[in-house]
Amino acid sequence: MSRFWSSVVRTLTPYVPGEQPKIANLIKLNTNENPYPPSPAVLTAIQAELANDASRLRLYPDPNADLLKQAVARRYAVQPDQVFVGNGSDEVLAHVFMALLNHDAPILFPDITYSFYPVYCGLYGVDYRCVPLADDFSINPADYCGQQGPEGKIGGIIFPNPNAPTGRLLDLDAIERIAGANPDAVVVVDEAYVDFGGNSAISLVDRYDNLLVTHTLSKSRSLAGLRVGYAVGHPELIEALERVKNSFNSYPLDRLAIVGAVAAIDDEAYFQSCCAQVVATREQLSSELTALGFDVLPSAANFIFVRHPQRDAAELAKALRAANIIVRHFKLPRIDQFLRITIGTDAECAALVTELQRITAEG
Numbered sequence: 001m002s003r004f005w006s007s008v009v010r011t012l013t014p015y016v017p018g019e020q021p022k023i024a025n026l027i028k029l030n031t032n033e034n035p036y037p038p039s040p041a042v043l044t045a046i047q048a049e050l051a052n053d054a055s056r057l058r059l060y061p062d063p064n065a066d067l068l069k070q071a072v073a074r075r076y077a078v079q080p081d082q083v084f085v086g087n088g089s090d091e092v093l094a095h096v097f098m099a100l101l102n103h104d105a106p107i108l109f110p111d112i113t114y115s116f117y118p119v120y121c122g123l124y125g126v127d128y129r130c131v132p133l134a135d136d137f138s139i140n141p142a143d144y145c146g147q148q149g150p151e152g153k154i155g156g157i158i159f160p161n162p163n164a165p166t167g168r169l170l171d172l173d174a175i176e177r178i179a180g181a182n183p184d185a186v187v188v189v190d191e192a193y194v195d196f197g198g199n200s201a202i203s204l205v206d207r208y209d210n211l212l213v214t215h216t217l218s219k220s221r222s223l224a225g226l227r228v229g230y231a232v233g234h235p236e237l238i239e240a241l242e243r244v245k246n247s248f249n250s251y252p253l254d255r256l257a258i259v260g261a262v263a264a265i266d267d268e269a270y271f272q273s274c275c276a277q278v279v280a281t282r283e284q285l286s287s288e289l290t291a292l293g294f295d296v297l298p299s300a301a302n303f304i305f306v307r308h309p310q311r312d313a314a315e316l317a318k319a320l321r322a323a324n325i326i327v328r329h330f331k332l333p334r335i336d337q338f339l340r341i342t343i344g345t346d347a348e349c350a351a352l353v354t355e356l357q358r359i360t361a362e363g
């Protein structure tokens with residue numbers, strides 16, 4: 001705390017990202033990165049951008065990243081003016097909170113969800129209500145379809161699908177029901193993990209002008225280090241995001257990020273096989289941990305959410321850490337006996353199972 005801090009800064013409670021330890025030989029299953037490298041086409045495109053003209057980096061990138069918007073539009077059969085791109089989907093989401101969720105009425109999101117949402121509410125002064133997940137940790141669509149808030153009004157709705165950190169998925173009928181029941185509020189579906197087992201609600205944006213879908217290249221495209229995300233929705237929703245972006249930073253995506261992201265999106269075959277591999281490993285790991293006595297929530301993501309009926313989650317995480325394996329433990333109500341485990345390679349997951357076998361066999 002310093003007397004130089006603004007009153008806004010004094011009240012902030014910033015997000016705490018998962019650890020990125022600088023230790024060699026660590027099995028890192030704590031931040032949902034992809035265990036496989038990005039498409040080789042990404043590196044080729046970045047090298048070409050650098051080689052093409054040694055002085056390219058002297059020049060500003062395209063402020064609208066049109067090539068990237070076109071690539072997203074092609075991939076999802078929408079128009080480029082239905083696409084917004086940003087420096088990671090976290091930045092896209094920040095603009096969404098400022099541009100589309102900041103109204104006089106509270107917004108709704110689940111009590112157990114991506115912990116950046118309340119942080120953005122704090123940053124932009126957005127009022128919110130948490131809607132409890134059902135006992136089985138699923139989202140009940142009906143909870144988002146009634147009259148809400150003191151005057152029966154809500155300022156918007158946001159949730160990840162699949163939800164994080166539970167991994168549980170809603171089907172498109174449920175998304176459609178929520179969007180249809182709230183025609184005067186923006187419904188944001190954060191699809192950071194949808195490529196690992198869900199159907200994208202992008203197929204619904206032409207029918208619901210209040211529906212906005214966000215994606216990231218950090219997980220299913222193995223590009224967490226490049227920082228690229230996007231949103232797809234009605235052109236008027238996109239225009240709101242552009243207005244905020246152009247009042248904040250004209251060039252959120254650098255030249256290398258733009259060409260790398262386009263190459264990643266264009267390499268459909270690599271993307272499909274990479275996702276299929278992660279899904280196969282997830283199913284294998286889920287059944288092995290079930291056999292070890294863990295409860296494993298059904299996951300449509302690149303992580304699983306598990307608990308052991310007799311073992312304290314924090315102690316399990318600590319014991320794994322001592323064996324150089326890191327997983328995520330949240331010290332939060334309702335989920336403090338769970339561990340969120342990112343799907344690694346088959347070898348990494350086999351090492352995890354061996355360690356958990358050893359730990360749970362000890363008295």
Ligand SMILES: *Cc1c(COP(=O)(O)O)cnc(C)c1O
Nearest residue numbers: 088089090114160192216218229
């Ligand atoms: C990882 C994640 C994001 C952010 O992704 P970036 O594009 O890396 O900023 C957004 N939402 C959820 C639910 C996530 O898990």
